[in-house]
Amino acid sequence: MQIDLNADLGEGAGSDEALLQLVSSANIACGWHAGDANTMRQCVRWALDRGVAIGAHPSFPDRENFGRSPMNLPPEEIVSGVLYQIGALAAIVKAEGGALSHVKAHGALYNQAVKEPALAEALCEAVRRFDPSLKFFGLAGSPMIAAAERAGLQPVEEVFADRGYMPDGSLVPRSQPGALLVDEALSLAQTLSLVCDHRVTAIDGSSVSVNAQSVCLHGDGAHALAFARRIRSTLEREGIAVMAV
Numbered sequence: 059m060q061i062d063l064n065a066d067l068g069e070g071a072g073s074d075e076a077l078l079q080l081v082s083s084a085n086i087a088c089g090w091h092a093g094d095a096n097t098m099r100q101c102v103r104w105a106l107d108r109g110v111a112i113g114a115h116p117s118f119p120d121r122e123n124f125g126r127s128p129m130n131l132p133p134e135e136i137v138s139g140v141l142y143q144i145g146a147l148a149a150i151v152k153a154e155g156g157a158l159s160h161v162k163a164h165g166a167l168y169n170q171a172v173k174e175p176a177l178a179e180a181l182c183e184a185v186r187r188f189d190p191s192l193k194f195f196g197l198a199g200s201p202m203i204a205a206a207e208r209a210g211l212q213p214v215e216e217v218f219a220d221r222g223y224m225p226d227g228s229l230v231p232r233s234q235p236g237a238l239l240v241d242e243a244l245s246l247a248q249t250l251s252l253v254c255d256h257r258v259t260a261i262d263g264s265s266v267s268v269n270a271q272s273v274c275l276h277g278d279g280a281h282a283l284a285f286a287r288r289i290r291s292t293l294e295r296e297g298i299a300v301m302a303v
Contacts, residue, residue: 060299061253062272063290064195064216066115066164068093068101069124073283078104080290081275082302083111085162085195088143091117091125099150106156111302113160113195116143118167125165126232133180136167140184148188159302160214161185162195171205172197172228178205185211193303198268199227214303217258217270219249219289225260227268236261242285246292249273253298271303 064083067074069092078084078101086101087093093101105112117125119139131139140161148158163171163181171178178196182205185192190210196202198215206213220239222230230237239245252258252270260266275286293300 059254059297060301061270061293062111062214062303063275063286063293063300064113064162064272065275065286066162068097068115070097071282074101075104076283077275077286078108078110080286080300081110082300083113083160083272085113085115085160085164086147087115087117087164088147090119090139090143091121091164095146095150098147099154102147102151102154102156106154111159112147112151112156113162113193114144114147114158115162115164116140116167117164120166125167128166128170133176133183136177136180137184137187140181141188144184144188144192158189158192160193160195162216168197168202169229169231171202172200175201175205178202179209182206182209182211185209195272197228198270215269215271216274217252217268217272218274219252220245220276220285223258223260223266223268225262225264225266227258227260227266230261242281242288245285246288249289250292250296253293254296 063081065081066085068087118129186209194206194211195214203213222236
């Protein structure tokens, strides 16, 4: 058995280099919610040194709120903005001798696309126009995955180690209790259930079927690095290999 571990990097958390020793895929911020040309280039270099798959992590234009403010933008504006961000990172990756692997949206852009099919379509259209061979990371079982399939992209169904789940398989909104799992033991148990059993216990206690292909490890928390180490060691102890999709 194998699983991909991905982390959102280049966001100023200070643990990027260490996290890149633990994950198999990196989603690098492209400047609109965090990061800049220098942080992108440094993260790319570290990722290439460690053989980690490199992905673009585009967002709404919202540095002030770390890309977590909902926005209602026309589809063509979404396509243009996502193209702009993918292109910026892809240029750096190419200059450093690598190749871009995937795209994963950030924050509100990601969460709205889970609920809004038109936004998911716009995201996928941007990726398709840039390079249809790029993988598209989206919430497992969500309209994002269906949109990627319709666009002819290869979807990667993503799950979350430290986020609560709703009965429909979506994430508990950050504004609600239970959005973040603060108990590490509970997060580790959820991770093993997602990876091994393809199931997760929702906030109401129901069991939800989930196709886990990649597990997201958030890199911006106070204990993110220690938690990432525990997840990696727990998976390996269970005989689960960590490798990119």
